[in-house]
Amino acid sequence: MLPQTVYAQPAASAAPIPVVPGPKRTVAVGEIEANGGFEASENWNVGAGVSAMLTTALANTDRFVMVERGTLTGILNEQQLQASKVAGGTPSRERMTPAHYIIVGSVTDFGSPRSGGGFSIGGSRKGMIGGLGTSRKTGKVGLDLRIVDSRTGKILKSFVVSSKVTQSGIALSGGYKGIALGGDQFSKTPLGEATRRALHDAVVQIATVLAATSWEGRVVEAEGSGVIINLGQEAGVVAGDRLHVERVAKVLTDPATGQILSEERYRVGTLTVTGVEARIARANFTSVDGSAAAARGDLVIPAGAPRSR
CATH class of the missing domain: 3.40.50.10610 (ABC-type transport auxiliary lipoprotein component)
Structure with a gap:
């Protein structure tokens, strides 16, 4: 041809x-x-x-x-x-x-x-x-x-x-x-x-x-100021990243379908990533009010995100 x-x-x-x-x-x-x-x-x-x-x-x-x-x-x-x-x-x-x-x-x-x-x-x-x-x-x-x-x-x-x-x-x-x-x-x-x-x-x-969509991760483990999250190198996280930690206070679901309609959250503190592996990252936690602690299952969101109410 x-x-x-x-x-x-x-x-x-x-x-x-x-x-x-x-x-x-x-x-x-x-x-x-x-x-x-x-x-x-x-x-x-x-x-x-x-x-x-x-x-x-x-x-x-x-x-x-x-x-x-x-x-x-x-x-x-x-x-x-x-x-x-x-x-x-x-x-x-x-x-x-x-x-x-x-x-x-x-x-x-x-x-x-x-x-x-x-x-x-x-x-x-x-x-x-x-x-x-x-x-x-x-x-x-x-x-x-x-x-x-x-x-x-x-x-x-x-x-x-x-x-x-x-x-x-x-x-x-x-x-x-x-x-x-x-x-x-x-x-x-x-x-x-x-x-x-x-x-x-x-x-x-x-x-x-x-x-244009918001992203989030989760706290895998928290002990004192040390926190491990489920985002790592594969997700593009690098040492020095700053992230916010939020906790879900209430989940509103549709009674007919079970679909999540809305969530009520509040901010717990801030993370600074100190070390990264393939699928996890280690970070230092700073509480919002000096007393709150991060817990397994808490949400991790970008530091630039607006404060949840």
């Missing part, structure tokens, strides 16, 4: 991925369904494939702690996981890390429209140049995604991303037969390039939303 790529949708400079301040949020990509009449001849599991590629794209930004949730189908599963104490960790038993946020949604477009309805994966129009066939292939991808707070079940944002790429060139044959979804060969195709662009736009949206 003598390729000459022409983009029907000109390649603009990709939007930069925003910095997400504070410790890295823990994110999981949940179930992404494939909605629509997608061609099955390539034996592609489009939903699972896009889910895996989005997980990789988020992990490659180094802005999040990614956890695997390929077998979980929804927020209820994540809440049950945490409620049953399967999520978390103890010195004696390794357990799953809970995800703060889960990305779910649907693949709404994947392939190229063709006359007569339905979809075809990379359809082509052929002509002849010097005895060789010319081909024109189009890849189009659309994703409808939601960012969900796994603790409350609240949808932080729903958004749609899409991309369309057309490639023309000279070839004896074409198509996607025998190409693995998400593999190196796939990435060089119009559909692969459209997928990459759509996923990049999705990552930008996710980073933008999570950069």
Whole structure:
């Protein structure tokens, strides 16, 4: 093949991925369904494939702690996981890390429209140049995604991303037969390039939303002025960081659904991080009034956050 790529949708400079301040949020990509009449001849599991590629794209930004949730189908599963104490960790038993946020949604477009309805994966129009066939292939991808707070079940944002790429060139044959979804060969195709662009736009949206959300950790152990928290190097904590410690006084839940509606908190004191390991940090605690002490389970929030009432 003598390729000459022409983009029907000109390649603009990709939007930069925003910095997400504070410790890295823990994110999981949940179930992404494939909605629509997608061609099955390539034996592609489009939903699972896009889910895996989005997980990789988020992990490659180094802005999040990614956890695997390929077998979980929804927020209820994540809440049950945490409620049953399967999520978390103890010195004696390794357990799953809970995800703060889960990305779910649907693949709404994947392939190229063709006359007569339905979809075809990379359809082509052929002509002849010097005895060789010319081909024109189009890849189009659309994703409808939601960012969900796994603790409350609240949808932080729903958004749609899409991309369309057309490639023309000279070839004896074409198509996607025998190409693995998400593999190196796939990435060089119009559909692969459209997928990459759509996923990049999705990552930008996710980073933008999570950069604007508050984050929190927990006190693991407290003895006198010495405190250990469940945020460490993997979360981006460094020595010298200052954090606030808050305690939940009351949790207001919906009597019908059990969903958390609001929390009443009060500030206990301030932490100064003195040492960091992979998943924990050690800090010195200073009480707000000189008498309060930090306790296991207290919340840890950014020092710049407003005082809770």
